[in-house]
Amino acid sequence: MKPVVALVGRPNVGKSTLFNRLTKSRDAIVADFAGLTRDRHYGDARVGSREFILIDTGGFEPDKPTGVVAEMAKQTKQAVAEADAVVFVVDIRAGLSPQDQDIARYLRAANKRVFIAVNKAEGMIESPLLAEFHELGMGEPHPISASHGQGIRSLAEAVLDSFEWPEEDEEAEGDEGRPIRLAVAGRPNVGKSTLINTWLGEERLIAFDMPGTTRDAIHVPFERNGQRFELIDTAGLRRKGRVFEAIEKFSVVKTLQAIADANVVVLLLDATQGVTEQDAHIAGYVLDAGRAVVLAVNKWDAIDGYQREMLERSIASRLAFLKFAPIVQISALKRQGLGPLWKTIADAHASATCKMSTPVLTRLVHDAVTHQAPKRAGNFRPKLRYAHQGGMNPPVVVVHGNSLEHVTDAYKRFLEGRIRDHFKLTGTPLRIEMKSSR
Ligand code: GDP
Ligand code: GDP
Numbered sequence: 001m002k003p004v005v006a007l008v009g010r011p012n013v014g015k016s017t018l019f020n021r022l023t024k025s026r027d028a029i030v031a032d033f034a035g036l037t038r039d040r041h042y043g044d045a046r047v048g049s050r051e052f053i054l055i056d057t058g059g060f061e062p063d064k065p066t067g068v069v070a071e072m073a074k075q076t077k078q079a080v081a082e083a084d085a086v087v088f089v090v091d092i093r094a095g096l097s098p099q100d101q102d103i104a105r106y107l108r109a110a111n112k113r114v115f116i117a118v119n120k121a122e123g124m125i126e127s128p129l130l131a132e133f134h135e136l137g138m139g140e141p142h143p144i145s146a147s148h149g150q151g152i153r154s155l156a157e158a159v160l161d162s163f164e165w166p167e168e169d170e171e172a173e174g175d176e177g178r179p180i181r182l183a184v185a186g187r188p189n190v191g192k193s194t195l196i197n198t199w200l201g202e203e204r205l206i207a208f209d210m211p212g213t214t215r216d217a218i219h220v221p222f223e224r225n226g227q228r229f230e231l232i233d234t235a236g237l238r239r240k241g242r243v244f245e246a247i248e249k250f251s252v253v254k255t256l257q258a259i260a261d262a263n264v265v266v267l268l269l270d271a272t273q274g275v276t277e278q279d280a281h282i283a284g285y286v287l288d289a290g291r292a293v294v295l296a297v298n299k300w301d302a303i304d305g306y307q308r309e310m311l312e313r314s315i316a317s318r319l320a321f322l323k324f325a326p327i328v329q330i331s332a333l334k335r336q337g338l339g340p341l342w343k344t345i346a347d348a349h350a351s352a353t354c355k356m357s358t359p360v361l362t363r364l365v366h367d368a369v370t371h372q373a374p375k376r377a378g379n380f381r382p383k384l385r386y387a388h389q390g391g392m393n394p395p396v397v398v399v400h401g402n403s404l405e406h407v408t409d410a411y412k413r414f415l416e417g418r419i420r421d422h423f424k425l426t427g428t429p430l431r432i433e434m435k436s437s438r
Helices: 015-023 067-082 098-110 128-136 152-161 192-202 252-261 277-289 305-318 338-352 358-371 409-423
Strands: 004-008 040-047 050-057 085-091 113-119 180-185 219-224 227-232 237-240 243-246 264-270 292-298 327-329 383-391 396-402 431-436
Touching: 004 015, 004 067, 015 040, 015 050, 015 085, 015 113, 015 152, 040 152, 040 252, 050 067, 050 252, 067 098, 085 098, 085 152, 098 128, 113 128, 113 152, 180 192, 180 252, 180 338, 192 219, 192 227, 192 264, 192 292, 252 277, 264 277, 264 338, 277 292, 292 305, 292 338, 327 338, 358 383, 358 409, 396 409, 409 431
Parallel strands: 004 050, 004 085, 085 113, 180 227, 180 264, 264 292, 292 327, 396 431
Antiparallel strands: 040 050, 219 227, 237 243, 383 396
């Protein structure tokens, strides 16, 4: 599971600037789960090969009893609770303020690993002003400049070094016998718990240990028709006798971690509600994570023909970027559509872990060029020479040749379409990368 790091500090110290720098946020990455988490932003960050989830918070004043500020404090406290480590951002130009002292007191009581980032320190990396922040008693202050990009890497490495990282093992995705890791994602009330209980009631559960704390997500292993699966919990499920029940509210962090950890994500929509902005945010995150994805429209039993038509339109327009994802109509409650859902999940997994040989890919690329050559750009005519598979789940195709930086996005989509057709890929993104030899 990716570790979670929260940025905390009073307003205007530069938290958002730091967040943007660490996540290099493009819109698709920053899942801004609107409505649920105002004043909190979640993003994927990576330093070297180490990936983590970063939470940005609004300004924090711990002791305000009411109003917007109190709401912001509540959001921040939740973020701190969800985090494995906290980066406490302060402002060297403003100096240590009483508010900073309040925040420090709160963080000490919260018993989290804390790293002090002293921001706006461009040109002041050696400044005596830094010494002041030692007073917080939270370890060596790290001078940074979020806006100038100084000191960020060493701060991030200090934070990441404090976690345990699994040995780098080349994950043999799709190896026979390995369980398919499955996550059910969706907003609150779309029917995640109902679906999971229906599944686990029907399939053969394999004994497993329940983690002691709710911080750890549970992975439930089970078997269906000889295929092993591992369900990664997003709903804060706990077992009560034969049934699982959700014991906590929707957790963005759990959802993001489960998506990152899954091979296939079942993105659950509520047919009675249509596609909401939150659905689109979660979908955007799934896409960005490169996971295989199946859209399951739940509560199909509860809508009429007209609503079905409207729903199909709203999926086509609001989730257009998930065009590759198959859509299955289900009713978790009435146990309808579950057979087709399993089949779709298996197909998506097979596509995501499909093996594509270099000769076949190269032939596909040459055929595509014969059919329609890439456009000339000025004096350059991109020359596509050969292609090989650069990864799985999602599959990555690396095309080698010359002047490939001039290949247009439209042409990449054309190639993608031909490769998809050939390998009959469904339910997985396919990435095309261009590698020019000069
Ligand atoms: P937040 O409220 O803590 O999220 O702060 P913002 O990221 O919105 O930044 C507040 C202000 O500080 C903005 O005007 C930023 O441009 C500025 N700022 C952020 N980082 C730096 C920095 O490293 N140096 C300087 N000089 N200004 C910064
Ligand atoms: P979660 O928050 O995503 O885990 O959603 P739940 O599984 O708790 O379901 C929320 C509500 O939707 C409950 O009242 C369920 O009974 C109801 N529900 C779930 N699946 C279906 C379905 O297929 N059809 C109908 N009509 N209601 C459903």
